[in-house]
Amino acid sequence: MAYVIGVDLGTSAVKVLLVDQHGEVRGEWTESYPLYQPHSGYSEQRPDDWVEKTIIALRRVWETAGVSPESIVGLSFSGQMHGLVLLDGDGNVVRNAILWNDTRTTEECRDIEEKVGRDRLLSIAKNEALEGFTLPKLLWVKRHEPELYERARVFLLPKDYVRFRLTGHMAMDVSDAAGTLLFDIETKTWSEAIAQAVGVDLSLCPPLVEATACVGTLRPEVAEQTGLPASVKVFAGGADNACGAIGAGILAEGRMLSSIGTSGVVLAYEQSGEKDFAGKVHYFNHAEPSAYYIMGVTLAAGYSFDWWKRTFAEDVPFAEIVQRAAASPVGANGLLFTPYLVGERTPYADADIRGSFIGVDSRQTKWDFARAVMEGITFSLNESVEIIKASGKTIDSVVSIGGGAKSAEWLQIQADIFGLPVEKLKNEQGPGLGAAMIAACGVGWFESLKQCADVFKQVEAVVEPRPDAAAKYKELFAIYRQVYPHTKELAKRLKAFRP
Template sequence: MEHVIGIDLGTSAVKVLLVDWTGKVKGECTEAYPLYQPYSGYSEQNPEDWVEKTITALRKVLQVSNVDPSSIVGLSFSGQMHGLVLLSENNEVVRPAILWNDTRTTEECRLIEEKVGRDKLLSITKNRALEGFTLPKLLWVKKHEPHLYKQVRTFLLPKDYVRMRLTGHIAMEYSDAAGTLLLDISKKVWSEEICQALDINIHLCPPLVESTDYVGTLLPEIAEKTGLSKNTKVFAGGADNACGAIGAGILEEGQTMCSIGTSGVVLAFEQTGEREFGGKVHYFNHAKPNSYYIMGVTLAAGYSFDWFKRTFLNHMSFSEIVKRAYQSSIGANGLLFTPYLVGERTPHADADIRASFIGVDAIHTSWDFARAVLEGITFSLNESVEIIRASGKRVDTVVSIGGGAKSEEWLQIQADIFATPIEKLKNEQGPSMGAAMIAAYGCKWFPSLEHCARIFKDVEQVVEPNSRAVERYKEIFEMYKEIYLQTKELSKKLKAFRR
């Protein structure tokens, strides 16, 4: 039996997944690497750590799976988005990689808006200038480390760098390139207009390929270190959110995914790439060729629940808190929570806004507060669902993954607030499974990614919305949306009193 491998290069670790043609996991391995934060707002990693740990994980997954290395016919990648890896003429790393969660580039974001223009930027890239994107990082290095910038001959994103080290082939695929703020999303070319406006040599931008494109085989020395065959086919892969969407089967119109981890993501499939959202949501090329996805982000989703547990109910398990919270009434007995602990992204790109409990009464119990937190996180995610629906798109079903899918009660809250059926997957593997599916499609196991998803995706449960709860939540959601408008100026004033 043949096998493929999906490699997910995350922020804290690389995960390698080995699967067969039915999507059954035959082996997995995770290897962690350090994150460096030398100053406030800085977040960097050593690209060599990614390479070393990926090689180690590949070797170990062979050992734990016990499969014949010659049966592994292909592999592909998923990776953390936006990270800047600068390479010299000899493809040597010029400086540590600056990651997606690095926030040093606020001035560069304003410079982009000034030089390119907000409307022009949106028309080309479909996204606003935010600190997380790659272009502001490139401009920061140009300004603050000109001696290093002079050495740069090209730049890559994290998983593209690892793929280059494994194959010797330099390229960037569209789903990750879309997060650089340099790609013309619709035309699928690097934007000469943006490069000229910011005095960036367009030749620094690497060649572009599709996520499903074959880009070579393993270098002999990599094959020897990992134990894999040097004939193993390598496919370009995709950004982590795009691969997570593939793994959840978000490949056709009407399909949407809700992922609740530390942050929360609502992601919807989009075919045309022509809708206008004014930068309220992210708009990227999908790893499925010639398609796109729309994505809204709640910065503190699971993080809000984790904060509440640590601060008030640290002696209890998450599952017990959720069960007790669910016994409170819809609307948490007249209590609302906004999950703005670290600011917010969608639809309010506001770094200063902070969380609120509204309507606190002497009658409220710990479980009312806990339910308010669960509902507030879901309300915030529903703002992204609402934007997607307002554009004319269908939201037929929502696949729930991450922490929000681990609880029957929270799944029901999602179904009721989103007013749509919620699918829970039986074997959720996230972006690494999406990467494996790209390899499976690339190896011609299936005629399309959609066919692959029908085999690999296994729905364990569908939670239907309760009509009475849906109507109640619609009313409460309208009140929830007023809180931001009423508290944003107060949050800015209170900032001066935070340590």
Template sequence: MEYVIGIDLGTSAVKVLLVDRNGQVRGEWTEPYPLYQPQSGYSEQNPEDWVEKTMVALRQVVQTANIDPRSVCGLSFSGQMHGLVLLNEKGEALRKAVLWNDTRTANECREIEERVGVDRLLSITQNRALEGFTLPKILWVKKHEPQLYQQAYTFLLPKDYVRFRLTGQMAMEYSDAAGTLLLDIRKKAWSREICELLDIDERLCPPLVESTSYVGTLLSDIAEQIGLSANVKVFAGGADNACGAIGAGILSEGTTMCSIGTSGVVLAYEQTATKDFAGKVHYFNHAKPNSYYIMGVTLAAGYSFDWLKRTFMPEISFSEVIHQAAESPIGANGLLFTPYLVGERTPHADAHIRASFIGIDASHTKWDFARAVMEGIIFSLNESVEIIKRSGKKMKSIVSIGGGAKSHEWLQIQANIFHTPIEKLKNEQGPGLGAAMIAACGCGWFESLEECAATFKQVEQLVEPQEDAAQRYQELFHVYRQIYAQTKEINEQLKKFRN
């Protein structure tokens, strides 16, 4: 039996999957690493932690699965997007990595849009300048840490840095490069124009490869330490959302995915980069060559539900909260929640807006509040669904992954609010499975990612929308969409009172 490995470098941990030719996970191992937040708005990690923990996880997954290491023929990567890893000429990290959820770069975002121009930026990158992207982080280091910037030889994104350390080969693939705000996503080349307008040396930008590209083998000393053959083929891999899309089979027109983790994502396949969404949703290169995906983001999706439970019901299990919330009627007895706990991304790129409960009544119970939070998360994601549908896309179904796929109640609320059938997968492993699929195709197991998905993706359940509930939710969604505009100014005034 042959195996491939998918490595998913997340924000809190690295997860390694060992997968066989039938798409069955035969072993998995997770290793956490610390997050550094030295002050408000800062979010950093030590790149050496990623390398060390990835090697530990690789060693453990092979040992615990009790397989012949020579039976592993390939591996690939998925990883958190946007994080800046700045390297010197020796390939050494000059500082801790600045992560996707770091928000220190508001001034740099304004500078980018002023110097490049919003319209020109959108025409090249198809995305607005937001704090999470890589380019604002480069400008921040240039401005605030000039001595480090002067030593910089190149930069990589998190999973590309780990791959470099394991193989000695330095490159960035297109699905992650699209999230830097430096890539011309149509031409699949670094934008010389943006670099010149912002006085960034284009030589900082690393070589570009396809997500499916073969990039080499493991370094001999690395292979020895983790207990694998030095002949294991390594493939570039993709951004976490791109790999999550591969794992969910989002590889052709009409396919869409909803992922509810800490943040929430609605992602739809797109064959071209010709549509104009005016920056309301993200538009990135897919890990499938010569294709794209459209993505809307809710910053505090699962995080909102976790906050509610942690703050008001710490002694009650998640499953019990969901079960009891389902007993509350549609609309939570007239209670709405906007999940803006840490700001919002789609369609309101607003770092300062904050969450609201609207319609609180003395008769409301904690289960009504739980129901309102669940519905509010899906209402927020539905804003992205509606934008994508208005572009002319047909959604025959939506694949649900992450925390939102773990209970029938969540799945039914999604089906009703999105007014679309929801697919629950039998073996949902997220981005790590997508990375393994890239390796499986690279090793010649399948002719294409689509052929691989036909074997690896298995639908366990299809949840149909309930028409009466869907109509009721359409009325509520109309009310929900009014809350942002009517609370924006109030939140601006409240900013000075927050710690």
């Protein structure tokens, strides 16, 4: 039996999957690394931590699975998007990576809008200037750390740096490049127009490849450290959301993904790169060549649930919280929650907004609050669903992955709020499986990613929306959508009192 490996470089840990030719996960290993937050709104990591932990995980995954390393023929990557890694002329890291959830770059976003022009930016990059993207981070370093910016000769995104260290080959795939704000989505090239407008030299941009491209093999010293043969083929891989879409089979029209991790994502397949969503949702190149995807993001999805748990029910297991919350009725006895704990991305693009509980009543219990948090996260995702539907796209079903797929109760809430059937996968492994599927196609097991998904993706259950609950949620959603416009100015005034 032959195997491939999918490496998922996340925000808190790297997860490595060992997958056989039938799509069965035969081994997995996770290694965590620290997050550095030296100031409010800052979020950084040390790139070499990613490399060290990935090398450990690559060795441990085949050792603990008990397979011969010689049977592993390919590997690929999924990675956290947008993070800025600056390298000097010798390939050394210039400073810690600035991550996707870092919000220090509001001023740089306004500069981009002024110098490029919002309409021009949307016509080229298909996305608005938001704090999470890579270009604002690059401009922040240029403004605040000019000596470091002068040392930089190229920038990479997180997984691309790890792949560079493993193979010696420097490149960036188009699905990840689409999240930099320096990329022309339609032509799949670096944008000279944007770069010139903001004063960035395009020589800082690495060569571009498709996510499915073979970029080489392991360096001899890496092969020795991991125990893998140096002949293992390494494929570029893609952005975590693109790889999550592959793993969930979002490779045709009518399919949508709902992913609740630290952040939350709603993602729909799109064949054309010519549509205009006016920046209301993200519009990126897919990891499948010649395809695209539309995406809405809730910055604090699972993070909101984790915050509530550690603050109010630290010792209560996740499963028990969800069960107790499910005993609360639809609408949590008149309580609404907006999950804006760290600002919001879709559809408001507001770094200053913060969360709210609306309708607090003395008769409510903490389990009502737990249900309100679950519903509020899902309402936020539904804002993106409604934008996608309004574009004229038909959505037939939703595949749920991440924390929202771990309980029957949350799956039902999603089905009722979205008003769509929700699929739970038998062996949901998220972006890591998508990375493994890229490798599986690359080594010739399948002719296409879709053919691979037909084998690898297995549906365990389909949850149908309940008409009565769906009708109630429709009313509640209309109320939910009024909370942001009534609290945004209050949140800005409270900013001065936050740590």
